[in-house]
Amino acid sequence: MSGKTEVTTPSDREIVSERTFDAPRERVWAAFTDPELIPQWWGPRKYKTVVDVMDVRPGGAWRFTHEGEDGEQHGFRGTYREVTPPERIVQTFEWEGMPGHVLVETATLEDLGEQTKVTTVSLFHTTEERDGMLHSGMESGMSESHERLDELFASQA
Amino acid sequence: MSGKTEVTTPSDREIVSERTFDAPRERVWAAFTDPELIPQWWGPRKYKTVVDVMDVRPGGAWRFTHEGEDGEQHGFRGTYREVTPPERIVQTFEWEGMPGHVLVETATLEDLGEQTKVTTVSLFHTTEERDGMLHSGMESGMSESHERLDELFASQA
Numbered sequence: 001m002s003g004k005t006e007v008t009t010p011s012d013r014e015i016v017s018e019r020t021f022d023a024p025r026e027r028v029w030a031a032f033t034d035p036e037l038i039p040q041w042w043g044p045r046k047y048k049t050v051v052d053v054m055d056v057r058p059g060g061a062w063r064f065t066h067e068g069e070d071g072e073q074h075g076f077r078g079t080y081r082e083v084t085p086p087e088r089i090v091q092t093f094e095w096e097g098m099p100g101h102v103l104v105e106t107a108t109l110e111d112l113g114e115q116t117k118v119t120t121v122s123l124f125h126t127t128e129e130r131d132g133m134l135h136s137g138m139e140s141g142m143s144e145s146h147e148r149l150d151e152l153f154a155s156q157a
Numbered sequence: 158m159s160g161k162t163e164v165t166t167p168s169d170r171e172i173v174s175e176r177t178f179d180a181p182r183e184r185v186w187a188a189f190t191d192p193e194l195i196p197q198w199w200g201p202r203k204y205k206t207v208v209d210v211m212d213v214r215p216g217g218a219w220r221f222t223h224e225g226e227d228g229e230q231h232g233f234r235g236t237y238r239e240v241t242p243p244e245r246i247v248q249t250f251e252w253e254g255m256p257g258h259v260l261v262e263t264a265t266l267e268d269l270g271e272q273t274k275v276t277t278v279s280l281f282h283t284t285e286e287r288d289g290m291l292h293s294g295m296e297s298g299m300s301e302s303h304e305r306l307d308e309l310f311a312s313q314a
Contacts, residue, residue: 059256079257092257099216100236100249102259104282125261125280 003150005143013130015122015138019146023153025109028116029086031149032107038064041148044141047074056083062091078102087111093122101129160307162300170287172279172295176303180310182266185273186243188306189264195221198305201298204231213240219248235259244268250279258286 005019021028031037035054042049047066052075054062063077075096081104082090089107094100103124110117124130162176178185188194192211199206204223209232211219220234232253238261239247246264251257260281267274281287 081257090257092259100238100247100261102249104257123282125282 005139005146007139007142009130009134012127013124015124015130015134017120017122017142018117020112020115020117021146021149021153022115023156024114025086025111025116027153027156028109028118028149031152032089032109033083033085037152041145041152044144045148053077056080058083078105098132101125101132103129103133162296162303164296164299166287166291169284170281172281172287172291174277174279174299175274177269177272177274178303178306178310179272180313181271182243182268182273184310184313185266185275185306188309189246189266190240190242194309198302198309201301202305210234213237215240235262255289258282258289260286260290 005017008016008018010016023031031041033056035051038051038054039049042064043066047068050065050067052063052065054060054064056062058080060080060083061077062080063075065076066074068074077094077096078092080089080091082088087109089105091105091107092102093105094102103122106121106123108119108121110119122130122133124133160177162174164172164174167173180188188198190213192208195208195211196206199221200223204225207222207224209220209222211221213219215237217237217240218234219237220232222233223231225231234251234253235249237246237248239245244266246262248262249259250262251259260279263278263280265276265278267276279287279290281290
């Protein structure tokens with residue numbers, strides 16, 4: 001099933017999202033790892049996403065910022081832990097507005113031929129941090145990013 | 158009981174250390190939060206510890222380095238999440254040799270009059286990361302740091 005992001009909480013410290021995209025796996029891998037493509041889909045449309053740092057290799061850092069209409073900057077950062085093209089990326093994620101609250105995201109890209117299924121597991125230190133993320137509107141933000149990915153892949157087809 | 162560090166693993170993602178020091182709590186708090194005092198006790202004696210960054214407030218960063226006789230630098234870093242003088246510090250901890258593996262350390266200082274009991278809970282994302290830390294010699298390193306703290310407090314008395 002493409003076109004819908006399914007979000008579940010299979011344990012008390014995880015959020016799992018699953019979404020199938022109408023694009024072959026190499027193209028989905030590029031969308032996740034090419035700094036030229038990130039601003040085209042990462043985050044809500046109302047923000048301008050800027051790639052400040054994106055060193056896609058084990059131990060490499062990443063930092064993206066959102067700039068709203070009021071000019072305020074919101075930073076997000078982390079470290080790539082595993083980079084296994086074209087199937088798996090493990091990275092940390094930290095919103096700079098809540099420094100020191102670090103989660104681990106594991107994205108797995110499953111090759112379905114002309115489609116790709118992306119499963120993302122977000123692992124938190126505590127249930128409280130997991131629930132804080134759920135209540136932050138993360139689910140609708142992720143759905144919007146995924147819609148923008150659909151549009152990116154459609155424009156490339 | 159002073160003079161011995163007790164290390165336990167009460168859950169599959171935690172390491173807990175308990176140690177009682179012969180010093181009043183204000184002095185123990187100072188040892189943990191004063192950048193002038195950190196190099197006198199933090200880490201094994203064979204390394205020279207340098208405080209690169211130490212911004213002791215919620216959201217503030219810290220970074221210490223060890224320099225061995227070969228001149229090689231080993232970096233450790235994190236973010237202070239809670240700072241509640243003189244009783245509680247919550248901070249993240251990351252060894253730069255394994256970037257993106259971030260644990261949360263909660264140190265609680267219990268006032269016992271002329272003594273202070275320090276309980277440190279280290280919380281990891283996974284059991285594998287916890288066990289990796291246990292096997293890294295962390296326990297003997299921590300005991301050596303605590304011996305050095307004993308010496309620091311004795312010299313201040």
